[in-house]
Amino acid sequence: MIAIHSQFFNIPSETFIRDHIRYLAPGKTVLICQKPDGANQFSYPVLSGIPRPSPLGRLHSRIVNVARLGWLAYVREGMSRSEEDRVVEFFKIHNVDAVLVEYLTMGALFARACRRANVRLYAHAHGSDSTVMPRKHLWRRRYRRLFASADGIITPSRFIADRLIQIGCPHDKLHVSPCGILPERFTPSKRESGRLLVVGRFVEKKSPHLAIEAFARIASRFPKARLDLVGDGPLMARSKALVEQENLSDRVIFHGSRSTEFVQGMMQNAAIFLQHSVTARNGDMEGLPVSILEAMASALPVVATRHSGIPEAVVDGETGILVEEHDIESMAEALAGLLAEPHRAAKMGDAGRQRVLDHFTQRHTRDRLRHAMMLPALAEPLHFAEGQVQ
Incomplete structure (x- = not known):
């Protein structure tokens, strides 16, 4: 069983996150998020409220839209003890072996919970988290700690992988997996x-x-x-x-x-x-x-x-x-x-x-991610049609 974390599941431009949920481990996935909006489309168990809403959540919606990257700069490096306990219990109840955290900035939140639950941690880099945040000394330091504790770091391109190597990510933890399409x-x-x-x-x-x-x-x-x-x-x-x-x-x-x-x-x-x-x-x-x-x-x-x-x-x-x-x-x-x-x-x-x-198909992406996360091979190839897995 795997867990996939994203703060939200209904952002129109983040189709790649929804694709990870649909195709990486169909029927063997649980979800963790801050707000559960959009999670019901998957019919998977959901743990919401992780992490608790940041101060951005209380701002006027127009300000939030302008500050789209604000949530990526979330200041806490780890969860509160109560949040961590909830995550560990969720992992145990659902027999989670590995967690895929969308965006590097959120990856560090799960390091201690994963160690406590003996769950492998994989952080998926995308764009701004790999190019904007490393310009800040605070985030370079946090990323190095994430690189040390994570079992793997996944990037959408070789270009992004090279950027992360420059700030200290070990070569052997990097996996390049472009998003795929149907x-x-x-x-x-x-x-x-x-x-x-x-x-x-x-x-x-x-x-x-x-x-x-x-x-x-x-x-x-x-x-x-x-x-x-x-x-x-x-x-x-x-x-x-x-x-x-x-x-x-x-x-x-x-x-x-x-x-x-x-x-x-x-x-x-x-x-x-x-x-x-x-x-x-x-x-x-x-x-x-x-x-x-x-x-x-x-x-x-x-x-x-x-x-x-x-x-x-x-x-x-x-x-x-x-x-x-x-x-x-x-x-x-x-x-x-x-x-x-x-x-x-x-x-x-x-x-x-x-x-x-x-x-660059979904099948290529699925297989690359499964290999990177050391997930068991599927007995039968998946059949993709109209966004569904049979």
């Missing part, structure tokens, strides 16, 4: 001519406004091209103002934050996927964006930046085109080249789908 959900696109797509939160590290700028530079050369953006966030107002300024309101469509099913539908019609990820001013970086893998699974060529783990998925010149961060002109020319040569774009898209099938 290829059955993302069949090859119909590739509607001139249709470009951006998917992701409107935050600095994803920089949707820079993708809009790239499109604006080539829009007059391709009058039938249009740009769809799915997502929301603090950069929405800036992005909309840019579209108005460039007189592109009839060709750039903002769809807001939408469901996974809506994104799947958009990818079924798009011709090119673009994402201009950059390193934010506070050091925040991507891990390996799941939306890029979903686009590749949809046989879309990807135009993106050489940022964090993206080059580990997108092969420049084969499955898409990579440019340097903030190089809007090169991104614009990459888009223009693929719009002018749809056959080349289609070839890249097909190669990208094959790369996902070979390396």
Whole structure:
């Protein structure tokens, strides 16, 4: 039996956490969280209130949204004694052998409880916890203690793994496991001519406004091209103002934050996927964006930046085109080249789908995580269909 900890289970962008719950150990999983919202979709035993809500929970909701990373900076390194006792008892009742803690900042909370219950501890790094928090001396010190006590540290990319090695994580405790997707959900696109797509939160590290700028530079050369953006966030107002300024309101469509099913539908019609990820001013970086893998699974060529783990998925010149961060002109020319040569774009898209099938499916992720966590091999391969495990 394994336990998976996440503060929340209903954050729209954290599909990877819900996928870990669904596919890592179906029928042999229990959940630990701060708030149980969204946990009922899994029908697993749940221990909530761990850790107790931080002061952020009492702030106005708009302030909390602006301070999205605030919970990652949670000041306590360990649980209170009463919380720890509850966790240990929960582990014992359910015969838990190993716990997977989402985000490094939360991993240190479980070290003592795991030692008391003789449970293996694995902490899963993602993006901001590996790139923003290590800039603070307090968190570098805490991470080194986590590295010493954890049985394994899991990262979504080799790039993130190298960053953790630099602050003291032993090589032999690191396991690289990119998030996977269900290829059955993302069949090859119909590739509607001139249709470009951006998917992701409107935050600095994803920089949707820079993708809009790239499109604006080539829009007059391709009058039938249009740009769809799915997502929301603090950069929405800036992005909309840019579209108005460039007189592109009839060709750039903002769809807001939408469901996974809506994104799947958009990818079924798009011709090119673009994402201009950059390193934010506070050091925040991507891990390996799941939306890029979903686009590749949809046989879309990807135009993106050489940022964090993206080059580990997108092969420049084969499955898409990579440019340097903030190089809007090169991104614009990459888009223009693929719009002018749809056959080349289609070839890249097909190669990208094959790369996902070979390396980035849920089955690959499940097997990598099971190996990293020393879980028993499954007797039969899992059958994935419509998000369910049979």
